[in-house]
Amino acid sequence: MKNKPKNESSPVRRGYNNWAKQYDTDGNPLMALEGGIVPGLWGDIKGKRIVDLGCGTGRHVNRLIKDGAEVVGIDFSEKMLKEASEKISSGRAKFIQHDIRKPLPFDDNQFDGILSTLVFEHIENIESLFREMKRICKPGGFILISEMHPAMRLKGAQAAYTNPGTGEKIKLRSINHTVSDFVKSAINCGLNISDIREYEGTEKLAAKKPRAKKYISWPMLLILKLDNGDGAY
Numbered sequence: 001m002k003n004k005p006k007n008e009s010s011p012v013r014r015g016y017n018n019w020a021k022q023y024d025t026d027g028n029p030l031m032a033l034e035g036g037i038v039p040g041l042w043g044d045i046k047g048k049r050i051v052d053l054g055c056g057t058g059r060h061v062n063r064l065i066k067d068g069a070e071v072v073g074i075d076f077s078e079k080m081l082k083e084a085s086e087k088i089s090s091g092r093a094k095f096i097q098h099d100i101r102k103p104l105p106f107d108d109n110q111f112d113g114i115l116s117t118l119v120f121e122h123i124e125n126i127e128s129l130f131r132e133m134k135r136i137c138k139p140g141g142f143i144l145i146s147e148m149h150p151a152m153r154l155k156g157a158q159a160a161y162t163n164p165g166t167g168e169k170i171k172l173r174s175i176n177h178t179v180s181d182f183v184k185s186a187i188n189c190g191l192n193i194s195d196i197r198e199y200e201g202t203e204k205l206a207a208k209k210p211r212a213k214k215y216i217s218w219p220m221l222l223i224l225k226l227d228n229g230d231g232a233y
């Protein structure tokens, strides 16, 4: 098709377009676990400029705004972005459709904080995205990443949703990066790892989200906090 948008061919983007309406309410235990941890790690962001790469339906954008930041949310799925912009009406939130595997549409040293949550399983080249994150991060800024723990793969987990019409489980193409893939990519880019954490599923989580039962005492979540090595705040 001649006039097809450039990234129309991405099956991951199509998958998220189809998932968008149910994304916030499908009882995903990883999102529940992650959502209780990540906001506690971004510190005082009042008046700071933050970009959320792969922001989806704006789960974290909402909270970043409440915490006083000015936020740019980037995603390549127009349907995920539609959900986000319908939900978040603040003048401090802006959304841009962009494929983050390509150079990011910002000048150098633009942001006090960079967030990317549950996105890297769709990014083939971690290092090239880390380089772009480092480039747009202001001196003293932070980069906060969360990802499905690689051990979840051993239980067959990956980004997937259930088609409400057919009940069919649709798996989205994803890459199994190891913990050392993240660590080596950060080192190769000259990024400092200021924090690295792994979280297991718990009885408490399973009581709230029944799908977490099979992950009790099993690593579910990986978190990295990076900076330019020049005095992160």
Ligand SMILES: C[S@@+](CC[C@H](N)C(=O)[O-])C[C@H]1O[C@@H](n2cnc3c(N)ncnc32)[C@H](O)[C@@H]1O
Binding pocket: 012, 013, 016, 053, 054, 055, 056, 057, 058, 059, 060, 074, 075, 076, 077, 080, 098, 099, 100, 101, 116, 117, 118, 119, 122, 123, 159
């Ligand atoms: C599992 S969702 C996470 C959404 C949000 N960060 C959260 O934590 O709720 C993954 C998101 O990454 C986006 N995504 C995946 N690959 C992308 C790419 N190459 N460029 C931009 N967005 C991408 C998807 O469209 C989707 O919204």
